[in-house]
Amino acid sequence: MNVSVVLFTSDLRLHDHPALRAAQDGSAALVPLFVRDDAVAEAGFTAPNRMAFLADCLADLDGGLRARGGRLVVRSGDVVAQVCQVVAEADADEVHMAAGVSGYARRREERLRAALEGEGCRLHVHDTVITALAPGAVTPSTSDHFAVFTPYFRHWSQEPLRDPVAAPRAIRVPDGVGSEAIPSRTGLSGLSEGLARGGESEGRKRLTAWLRADIASYEDGHDDLSGDATSRLSPHLHFGTLSPVELVHRARAAGGPGAEAFVRQLAWRDFHHQVLAARPDAAVADYRTKRDRWRSERAAHEDIKAWKKGRTGYPVVDAAMRQLRHEGWMHNRARLLAASFLTKTLYVDWRIGARHFLDLLVDGDVANNQLNWQWMAGTGTDSRPGRVLNPVTQAKRYDPDGEYVRRWVPELAELAGGAVHEPWKLQGLERAAYDYPDPVVELSEGLARFRAARDRG
Known part of the structure; x- marks a missing residue:
């Protein structure tokens, strides 16, 4: 009988899955496969929050498959070697997978296609899945x-x-294809306290x-x-x-x-x-260079540390960074403010901020994270690369009553209304009553430094 393998990557669902539908339409049986790829870990992308969310997704996917008579096969190691091994075990004719866009996804597809051709197996890559x-x-x-x-x-x-496709009603997995245990978030350390649950x-x-x-x-x-x-x-x-x-x-x-x-x-x-x-290299290199002379990590060490901890002295920036640490997620407007502050007010390389976000964000995605950081740093696709978001002005506009700040910066909770956005204006004993740092830099100083260094490298 004809057997297909469906290699799940960033498409952990049963509903509207063209690769899964195509595999089922052309085969009497199929193997739903997920490979815990060694290359992902080696590249440093196995952040605890994403590993926990991934475990939820895989457990839910396995549950959905079992409700339809199937199961998820999980393997670990080199993705090409593991797919080829499963193809041999199942005597499969075809492998179906979603198209990716990163440099790594492209190389993975090329390696897999070459290896499968040697086994007499066809690889089908499907667009509009991701x-x-x-x-x-x-x-x-x-x-x-x-x-x-x-x-x-x-x-x-x-x-x-294209029109969405329905989830399969029944799935038959051939006998003789072994699987590792489905991962669980139990036992994972370093998780954000407020991390959401994953799964379709x-x-x-x-x-x-x-x-x-x-x-x-x-x-x-x-x-x-x-x-x-x-x-x-x-x-x-x-x-x-x-x-x-x-x-x-x-x-x-x-x-x-x-x-x-x-x-x-x-x-x-x-x-x-x-x-x-x-432009796959935009994941690590400026899409449009501005010849920046970023401050070195050594010179900016204390400022970077304050930014990561949410202790910059600018309450809306600190609220954003604390939300990130607590939830593994951050409001989009807050992401823009945090990124603008690091790259333009502190004049720190966008890659440092992007890396920190990827360490914590459950939605940490190379395309969206890196290119949004570049957009805000002015090295990407922004048509106004010199724009700087003033954290005080932005806070008064998008958090006028200070509720967001008080939620995430509780040491300022007693400051009423919009006054919470400028605690440095307090005087004497009133200021001393709040265990909150002074600004790490004056906004005018940061702006002058940015404008003096940009485009002069």
């Missing part, structure tokens, strides 16, 4: 990718999306509840730090427990300004993926 549109689906006439979001979004919006079941429940109750207010509220009106679906998009194609369809079905604003954010995600697909 993104709504394939990275090369829309391109300008003069380049292989869009470098500015607005024209990209205009073309993206006009492109028809959890993601679909969250999506349904958000579409029902909150999407209508998204346009007006998505920048409100204390209101927390964002979907919080980014971890599920990162691990692929939710399909971006399905999200766009369901948001458009809901309709209204809030849905339109949410779809725009999904397009931003696709935009970053198409940039990284065209």
Whole structure:
């Protein structure tokens, strides 16, 4: 009988999974496979928060497969070697997987294709599993990718999306294919206290509840730090427990300004993926160099330490960094503020900030994390690379009553209203009553340093 292998990567779901559907349509049996890839650990991407969320996702995927008569096969090691071994054990004819965009994903695909050809097995790589549109689906006439979001979004919006595909009703896994135990978050150390649960079941429940109750207010509220009106679906998009194609369809079905604003954010995600697909080195190198003379880690050590700990003396920045540590997640507006402060006010290399985010973020994604950091550092696709977000002005605009700051910086909880954003204005004994540091740098000083060093390297 014909047997296929489905290699799950960043697509840990059963609903709207074109690779899974194609494998099932062409075979009498299939092997759902996930490989705990040694190369991911060697590259330093096995952050505890993501490993815990991944364990939840794999357990939920296995549960969904078992409810349909199947099971998840888990292996560890070199991904190519493990896939080839499973192909041999199952006597498989085909391997199906989702297309990736990173340099590593491309190399993995090339290695796997070459190895499988030697075994007489075909590799099928499927687009629009991890993104709504394939990275090369829309391109300008003069380049292989869009470098500015607005024209990209205009073309993206006009492109028809494929229809979502239903989850399989039944799955048959051939006998004789062994599996390791499904991972568990139990016993993992270094987890954020408020880390969310992972898995397709959890993601679909969250999506349904958000579409029902909150999407209508998204346009007006998505920048409100204390209101927390964002979907919080980014971890599920990162691990692929939710399909971006399905999200766009369901948001458009809901309709209204809030849905339109949410779809725009999904397009931003696709935009970053198409940039990284065209320029894989943007994960580690400036997309557009500004000849920065970043402060060395040694010279900026104390400032970097204060930033990571949430002790910079700027309450909204500190609130953002403490939310990150507690939840393994951060409000998008807070991410922009934290990144602007590190790269432009403290003039620290964006790669240092990006690495710290990847160490903690459950949605830590190479395309979105690195390119958002570059956007804010002014080395990426931002058309205003010199923009600097003033943390005080931004705090007064997006946290006017100070609720977000008081939630995450409890030592300032007794300061009423907007006064919480400028504790350094307190005098004498009143100031001494608060165990909170003075600003690590004056904003005017940081701005002058940035402007003096940028483009003069």
